[in-house]
Amino acid sequence: MTGVQRMNKIISDIRETARQLLADGKVDVVIGYAKGSLPLKATPCFVHSAQEVDSLIWDETCENNLAAFVAKTPGKKAIVAKGCDSRALVVLLQENQLVRDDLYIIGVSCHGVIDQRKIGAEVGEILEASISDGKISVKGMEGDKEYLFAEVKDATCQTCRYPNPVIEDLHLGELIQVSQDVAAFADVSAMENKSESERQAYFKEQMSKCIRCYACRNACPLCYCQECFVDCNSPRWLTGGVDRAENLLFQAGRVLHLAGRCVDCGACSRACPQGVDIRALNRKMTKDVYEMYNHESGISEEGKPALNVYSANDPEEQFLVKE
Amino acid sequence: MSQNKIGSVLIVGAGIAGIQAALDLAESGYLVHLVEESSAIGGTMPMLDKTFPTNDCSMCILSPKLVECGRHLNIRTYTNSQVVKSEGEAGNFKVTIKQKARYIDLEKCTGCGACAEACPVKVDDEFNQGLGKRKAAFKQYSQAFPNAYGIDEKNCLYQTRGKAKGKDICLKCVKACQAGAIDHQMEDKEFEVEVGSMILNPGFKVFDASSLDYYGYGTIKSVITSLEFERLLSASGPFDGHLVRPFDQKEPQKIAWIQCVGSRNSKINHNYCSGVCCMYAIKEAVIAKEHSHIPVDTTIFYMDMRTPGKDFEKYYNNAKNNQGVNFIRSRVYEVTEAKDDSGDAVIRYSTEDGQICSDQFDLVVLSVGLEPGDSSKDLANMLDLKVNKYGFAELEPLSGVNTSKEGVFAAGAFSGPRDIPETVMQASAAAGAASALLSDERGTLVSEKEYPPELDVAGDVIRTGVFICHCGVNIGSVVNVPSVVEYAKTLPTVAYATDKIYACSQDAQASIKALIEEQKLNRIVVSSCSPRTHEPLFQETLKEAGLNAHLFDMANIRDQCSWVHMHEPEKATEKAKDLTKLAIVRASMQQPVQPIFMAMNHAALVIGGGVAGMTSALSLADQGYEVHLVEKDKVLGGVARRFSTGFRGEDMKAFVADLIDQVSNHPNIKLHVGVGIKDVGGFLGSFTTTLENGEQIAHGVALLTIGGQEYKPHEYLYGQDQRIMTQIEMDEALYNHDSKVENAKNFVFIQCVGSRCDENPYCSRTCCTKSVKLALKVKKKNPKANIFVLYRDMRTYGYFEEDYEEARRIGIIFVRYSENAKPVVNKEGETLVVTVTDHVLDRPLEIEADVICLAAAIKAPEDGRKLSKWFKIPLNADGFFLEAHMKLRPVDFSTDGVFMAGIAHSPKNMEEVITQAKAAAGRAGVALSKDQVESAGLNAFVNKRKCTACGTCEAVCSAKAVTVDLVNRVAVVNDALCKGCGACASSCRCGAISLRGCTNEQIVEMLNFL
Amino acid sequence: MIMEEIQVEAENKKYDPKIAAFLCNWCSYAGADLAGVGRIQYPPTIRTIRVPCSGRINPLYILKAMANGADGVLVSGCHPGDCHYISGNYVARRKFALIKSLLTYVGLEEDRVNFSWVSAAEGGRFAEVVKGVSERVGALGPNKGVFKVDDGGATDE
């Protein structure tokens, strides 16, 4: 089978599965992806009846983490889940946000999603695009270009170690082998190795872009608080100010809340309309948690979020005051 | 026994045993008279730096108990006091106490230390083992209770030179004391108390090493005792925890410990093992390494390394394998001073194989043993108690705590050397025993304070009253108190602010009370000393004025300001203003907090009907509580039914039969025998346990006494030949006159079978003694028998050392083998041959054995895991129950209302099992004595609207007080269990759970005012 | 340039930092008391907030303290294993490690936010810790506003 055929098979399997589940009354809704209104964009899609299943698609544009919708969607539901979506589902299950019996997970192995921002930066507004066997042809306002998928794979997906769902009721497509047996954090290490002032300058610049629209938070499957600390009136953790110091306070608070839980799906960064490098912060926490506590979030249902547990031997030298 | 029992108990000695017993009894409804010879309570523990095997800071874990004991309404503490006379009988004693003059009025002294500052006399500080100096006006240690100074009349200039002659010599302290607390005319007094029972725990003294001149103690400066070394390590010691040699301040790089100094020595009538020295030496060696800035080489010279306690072996292995402590099995001949003028000491010793060596050390620490204290002997004399040949009290067999006199109980080192947890266990056991004796009189003598009805301040405009204390000159001489007062007046909510010379004085309290009424104050802030010592005092004043005690906060502008910034008065004043401001902010946001009461079911459930379970059940039943005893076996008695005799020769069969008889006939005990447990739910005060037969038992507390199991050896051909048996089997064979043992000539005992190995890394504690006992039994019956005991370390701790010594004396042969050269058992035809390498002869030894007795390990009970899940209690790595605190809460679980005793906690002998069983019953009795489960109320609470039921709070709560209600999707705090640490609140991402008295709002508002 | 640096250094020395100190009630606060009893002198830079346990310290407190212009933060609790509440400081330890790491990562000067374990017996050590922290925070000069927020708006250095 060619890549296109494989993809089409997955799509038809998704549709068939959805049709069956809905027809049998096993679920009330299937949460998957549909073709978006813009080129290279997919959009979350909620299918309520067997008649609508043909709007479901699957390809490299399916970038949203659908786990973000699951807890808020009432009834029994099926969800099309990539590796990262499934990891988020695991954390949500660990944190009592989901009832496993109400959930049917259609697992799909994922080679990664397209970083359309990168393409947009080169070709301008994208007018048309097509994907075929690992190649992406784009027609843009500033010119046309053809890419290999690997060139425009989202940064998150480049270090992904869990392309296959870690929890699922049904698997579609072939399993993907990943070579990394240990998590790679070259991006974080590179930032760590910069000087204090370089790092400060970098995050100042990033934070000055943030407009506090909270798309990052709302796109995150694990930001499900009834009331986010930024919205809390008493105490006021943050003022209403939108400036880089306040924004950093928000982002720092948020990543601390995600520390040991974040599944590194990259939804926050992709959701950000301003291109703030939010993932840089989450990745740092992910690296620390991995290195200090040998913990990766959402890879097994038995696991617990890293900050919910401790060991008497947890490292402490690096943060205790030097005497 | 007297018919007119009295509901109060006299406790002699206020070390950790006395404090624990006093707290247990006072909390269960008895008036306690606590008599302490020295000027402060605490005993030996405050002198120790860290405690094994957890390396806990001794002072840290003790000090909350000191405070609690010190301010308990029903504990009357008499310091500088001794019991001088006693008459009467169990249930009703009249005791005369003599209290020596302190010369400082406890009522007036604020503990400020001005007297000590002014006192010109410097003498050796006993608390620091003479390594430092103190004044004649002194406090033993800074956290001491009473938090008051005293004058040492033997050294005070006025007392020694002035008073008799009527001359006003010195008296600098009188001038220095702004509180007018010093009264040099104070006189000793004698008074009588009536008590129903007595608990004696006068403690121990350490062996005087100078009496053995070959150790050089007292002549060689670099030879010190282990207790002196503790003070060197201690952060509050004479060198502030800086590890140096006392005489030249040199940082030692090479330190040696010599074990058994004054222990295991029959020549000086110290033929017992002090039990604690091996562990403390290892601990000191490890801590020394951690403590020092430079690498330290540590060596321990020992005969047998005796680490048979819970988790001790692990500690020892860690020291040996990971920390690099050297262990040399040896016999030390002498310690001499190095010839090179370095001040060092040289140890001459012989190793196991007979080589004689010597080595030079910067510091030599003598691991001195424990012996009866001087006052112990007087006390035993006065009360006419039986003592053993060493002078320790002799307890009634298999009683754990009973002295030879009815109604008089003992705890701690009074009856022999023991470590802290054993001491604490005995104290709780003694308290339980006293409580059982006096149960009819519970609650008759205790008092409860009454307060005016509480004012409702809800919705009132906040009017904060601020009181800034001068503390004489302590604060006032550094901080500009009036300017702090003026500043306070400008702050939000402050309706009134003033200064006080001593805010804690009686008249100041009266004035605060009056001002609360006059000025309609509804929040109070006191800026003075530490809330840790004084908060309860001021809160008391609030309550007396009708205000809720929590409408209050303190700023510590003395201990944490004026005293530590003495040379920067301006900055100190600024800081005092800021600290006062923060306290005002916090206080203004305080809300009344009411204690929370929950129902208390007064029945106990005991799980496991062995000796531990039956003993606990009886003790609780005698204390007057209904007890359900559940045993899954068809018969009671547990493993003890298979034992013939106890370690002191007691008839175990008769003992167990008697116990079964007692529990079967006790009106308060309901037996559930032959039935297991299906499920457990609930918490302190209201547990419900479902038995396998469907029966449900409601109970307020649970005691887990499920015993252990004998290791089934898969080594040494066990199971392949009837002549190879475990200790229990051999005991049975001897008891039954089995021909296998009756006719045997050659006996080989192999120790550490399944213990101290990879599979079970701990020591099973009892097997060395058991083997020695069995060997003695055989040898005495058949003197011609050849008996070999193959061992790794002979761990005949305590008085069992006598048996070991006797065994060697009468010709039982002890052969040591090492871990990596274990004995080998072969069967050559019908002959059993044991081969072992003898370390002394350094060659293999072959023994033809008629009987091989294997010292099989004691393993954790199988059911531990189930109970662990049901009761939310932890197990240690070896599967034994893990207590709430290894030192101070040895029978409690971290889950309130659940207690443990016996083998399920860790291997131990019968006497120890009984002590622990009584201790568990004592602790359980404290809980059961309450009408209701009460919590202070400074608990976590949940905002249901914000809660997402994520379970983080539940995961981080060590008290198991928070659970998620998945039906209503909200976290629920169990007020009976919540300890108020706030880990849940700081872990809650959505801000749904917070802590009363320390809310996010309060902290953030304080930060806003920073 | 060098002259300027020297001058800046000299000016920084004159300045007294204000450090928010979160101390656990059972160990570090007691250790601070003990320093007082021993009259061990240390700089008057800390403003203590007493909390029941280091486990009570929400990482947001540290951010908030920095946002409110504290020049430094000191958090101190019982040594691991000594926690009055059994495991409060173990739970806190992971949070502390992460927040410290994160703050350093985003460019907050490493010495601004400090963590230590001080026992009830370590009065001298408490003073040493405060001395060390004060010196290092002092050397950094006032809060430069990586997080500092003033009246709802940021102050840039």
Added chain:
Amino acid sequence: MKISKVKFGQAFDALVSEYQIIAPVSDANGIAFQGVKSFSEVKQDYLNSKLPPKAFFFPQHEKLMSYKKEGKDVTVKSELKVEDTILFGIRPCDAKGMQLLDMVFKNDQYTDPYYYERREKAVIIGVACQKIAPTCFCSSFGMSPASSEGSDILFIDLGDSYEVEVITEKGKALAARFEALSELTADEQALVAKIKSAETSSKVDVSTTTSKLDKMFNSPFWDTLQEKCIGCNVCSFSCPTCHCFDISEEVRKNEGTRVRTWDGCMAPLFTLHGSGHNPRDHKKARWRQRMMHKFNYFVHNNGSMACVGCGRCIKSCPVNMDIRQVIDGANKAELVVE
């Protein structure tokens, strides 16, 4: 008339001393309107800014006043700061957006001084679009890539020069500062005509939308419409006409400020009452509100739709909710007979 870019540049640079000049610049994040000091900083070839220029009159975060209590004395200080401002390079959609905002902040019932005073002192130089993005749909609203509504002066880029069209009196006064204006050549006239007649290729039919919405409050259309919305504020914050705000008090110690901050109707907090009650407690109600406000209520109140077809919300939406499809959906939705 036209002005050469060189001459305009000189005039521009001269005006810097008198005016705060806001113009499009290129930064790491794309195009943004920022204060500039020289014409050379201005980005010439651009589609439109990432965020709308409304923030210059209606900042995302604005101190309204500050106050302080010392002892018994209370001092209150206004925080309004106004400067003469030129906004250069505003696209017709955004200029129109500004006009719509004027209706909100200055009307017969209320005049917001913070908005109004800044708006009064500002001159808008619009620049017509020559490139049209696939998300642009201004032609749906009777506008075009070169329409002049809302601009005081409209420029059309002719390469080396701009065609200058003075629209208002304010524009006239400013245009008087331009020198060396000249007539357009025939080619240029043709180019201008072409640009002026251009339309966006994307268009939605809004002719019946308002009246349809009148009857749609209880339509099932809203039930599923919002399912994929994550409730962020990207659409509101990137919209040139969205104008909802929150006023809060930032109090510390004895002083405080009153601040106004953008708010967005997609967030549940927007309508949360102090009591805990939330009249729009579901995304369904929030999405209905968004649509009603833009295409119905605003029309009834101000006679115009509150959408200018700039397409920013379409581009920025993290889940690709496309307002064109939503309008379309509403147009086609079945009505529920009540």
